[in-house]
Amino acid sequence: MNNYLTSTIFRKVLASLSGLFLVTFLVGHLVGNLQLFIPGVQGQTQFNKYALFMTTNPVVQALSIITYSAILLHIFITLFLVIQSRRARPVGYAVSNGNDSSGWSSRNMAILGTVLLFFLVIHLKSFWYKMHFGEMPYQYLSDGTKIKDLYQVTTSAFQNPFYTFFYVFCMGALSLHLKHGVESAIQTVGLRIPSYEKLFKYAAIAVAFSIPAIFASIPVYLYFTNI
């Protein structure tokens, strides 16, 4: 058992499971974001109430701690593995021809992951930090109560073409990261059995394409509807 916990395979399993968990997080996050498609005051109210619920509900709080841990675990374990694999080849090749034998994204998960980390920092700063600790505008509801107006923060952020472009670009990176990540994680935990190989492959592609695409469609929608 001792060896098991320090083995590369166990570490790979941790990276896989944390990654797969984060995919479920993305799905949840995405469902919430879809409310931004609802136009007018109705959409604003619903989204802001949702944001309030997400920041106060104890169950969601507990889940978010798990999510933060998963993100940290995923980062540290993969960082550790990347360092290990760099050490495994101290002298590199003068000529490499990787595209002939493997996909680009599969070989560049660390770069993609770093882009996503960068995105995450900006993203958290723009919305999460502001929501929790920053100065927020307020929406006054018809019953007289006021709630933090994350809707306005969001829509105004995406009036910046550079910010919108950055978001869409990072969703591209997410797509590539998921494309290899999902299938690879299934292989690592040992579930990619040959008879379901095709199923897993297409499922991974579907996940890798649809989640980032829908995510990206929201800022694009917001940008063009608010010009």
Add this chain to the structure above:
Amino acid sequence: MILDNKVPEGPLELKWTKYKSKVPLVSPANKRKLEIIVVGTGLAGASAASSLAEMGYRVKCFCFQDSPRRAHSIAAQGGINAAKNYQNDGDSVYRLFYDTIKGGDYRSREANVYRLAEVSASIIDQCVAQGVPFAREYGGTLDNRSFGGVQVSRTFYARGQTGQQLLLGAYSALSRQISKGNVKMYNRHEMVEIVKIDGKARGVIVRNLLTGEFNRHFGHAVVLATGGYGNVYYLSTNAMGSNVTAAWKAYKSGAAFSNPCFTQIHPTCIPVSGEYQSKLTLMSESLRNDGRIWVPKKKGDNRPPSQIPEEERDYYLERRYPAFGNLVPRDVASRAAKERCDEGYGVGKTGLAVYLDFEDAINRLGKDIVSARYGNLFAMYDKITGDDPYSTPMRIFPAVHYTMGGLWVDYDLMTTVPGLYAIGECNFSDHGANRLGASALMQGLADGYFVLPYTIGKYLSEDIRTNPISTNHDSFTKAENNAKERNKMLLLNHGKRSVESFHRDLGRIVWDYCGMSRNEPNLIAAIDRIKELRNEFWKDVKVLGDDKTYNPELDKAGRVADFFELGELMMRDALERNESCGGHFREEFQTGEGEALRDDKKFTFASTWEFKGVDEPPVLHKEDLGFETVKPTQRSYK
């Protein structure tokens, strides 16, 4: 020198059983004190080293490759024979014994061959238990195929990679003993001298190929499992590193060498395509089951094969041997191809090839069936030559494949040097003048797993009082100095010609004069030519690099130097044997129809040579093979 084959008394089928029940044993406590050196890690070496270590001996094992798993046994394709009679087709130990003796053209030792057939069944059991993935029937039992024109299906196989799978099995057994500390493994070490003390083999000098250092190793016994010497021909199906050096040092230390001229030439190999050619690739013999062999009827006809009409083709095997046609034995098919090419009917750029044509088979069976039977071989041919055998006939030519000759051993597999054993292809005992298909793997594993571990005990049981001898002993020093001296001479020679060019020239002489057919004037001339070339080698060879780092040129130079001396001995042996048998075809001794003519009255013996000095003629001793059970008959394939 007295050749005592130590064959036990009694009826043939009881000799081994009685031997085993009477052979003295070594107690476990004493085994721990006894050290055995095994040189080579092919089927014979790896199986012997692991079995001896399991029994409790302390084993040191050496190979020149980077890993014991690389030994050339790995390249054997076809399969391994065993008298299991799983197919219920009437096979038996006796029948396997008989087929092997007859296939060897009555030039092997009955008692050894019978024992080989006897232990063959255990080999399969052992390999299956190790996890060797033999081919299976749908019911889960082991599959067999028929091989080499025998009447029963007794060949076990693992696709076309039987040698690989068996070797990896033996390698895994060896690895297990290495991990337990019972075998000390030395990779990239080449044996360069045998050390003899008081007439007994007591150790070896090896050279660490990576550092150039010479190391001394003591052993109560030394086992050579160093394979065959086919590379004396330069071009053969052997691996590039296969060499005679260990066996040759043994010969020069007093171990007699038998039947060096018995070499097997395999008829279906991919032909030489140019001067640069480094080795030859075998195409499985099974191709002859459906392929038809032909050459153009007109000399020097260089039209593409598709434009040569049917009536202008000479299907010479079908013409000469109507009964067996394209399926005549290896030696006959090889000689017939050579005869046509010598007469100027050969095809291809070099004129040294014949066609093996599948057009009829494709028309008769359809491309799918031909592809199912031979698809992988066709792909391999295509990979190497760039030609597609489905649309154009293959070109094939015979190539040196196996050497039946080797160190003389008695029933115990001990050479004429006490304590020095030779197992596998490097001994001479089981295949006579011609080896049957799928028998090389059988012999290697029989010797290593089931014969040597018993017989070596007989010698070692008398040696339990011998304490390890210090490697500072004079004999070690002397042997090491010999080896060092030789290396120095090669490195400091500063000649003009590469080792490779000498090897190529030697190979051509041996191939031309001691290849598929031999005659007296040529053999006499060849002895002189080899001597000349050998002298030139020592005068003019150029070996660059040093002896402190890995230097493959230096390693090769040492091996080629030994091939020169061996080549000369082969000529002498071929000259001495005034008959044609198996792989040895003397043009003076043939029937009116050009078939081999054996002379059982005068030559039913193993020609066994004793070394007398590099420039002295060796002395011939004859081990009479006196057949008691089988009566020699003439082979006919008409």
Add this chain to the structure above:
Amino acid sequence: MGDLQLTLKVWRQRSSSDKGKFETYDVSGLNSHMSFLEMMDVLNEQLVGKDIEPIAFDHDCREGICGMCSMVINGRAHGPLKGTTTCQLHMRHFKNEDTITIEPWRAKAFPVVKDLVVDRSSFDRIIQSGGYVSVNTGSAPDGNAIPIPKEVAEEAFDAAACIGCGACVATCKNASASLFVSAKVSQLALLPQGQPERKERVNKMVSKMDEEGFGHCTNTGACQAECPKEISIEYIRKMNLDYNLSNLKG
């Protein structure tokens, strides 16, 4: 056919402690029927003629089965052809006046010995750690005592076809030995003979693999694409599952 002329950039390194660098050689007098290693022989003979020490490279059987040859040719282990070892690669796949870069396998666990020769004894040590069935000579039951379904025997063979050349490690961006290790683990795990030691075997071999300094597997699939015997990464999945289950079940 026709004459072929090439420029070769070859890694030269005198010994493991030497730094090493690329040298450029022009070779002429080649033709398209030569194998890649025969081309190297020609180059070496030309170098000997010029009193330059020939290039050391590993090779033995030259028929694609011993697993000794090992060169990274233009960035690909064993060169551009699928399912082919360096020794089976022929010059007709190159064009006249091509420049070819030849490098040794690169991995911490495969230190360079000289020029293009590397030390692959780490593979031996992995097999020694458990890549066998513990059966002593003479103690085996009859070969037909345990029937093995044909499909199982075939699948075990597919794994057993590994020639231990190390192209998987050389190709993998992480220098992982997972394909090599999983091929042996799976061969024996598939067969009834391998069951008694199954857990112990996978544990020991995986530990040894890590200890030898190979990288981890990121499932890029490059190993299976470059493996001269086209061994599938399905065996890596099997090994992972075996390893996890054998540890989680305790």
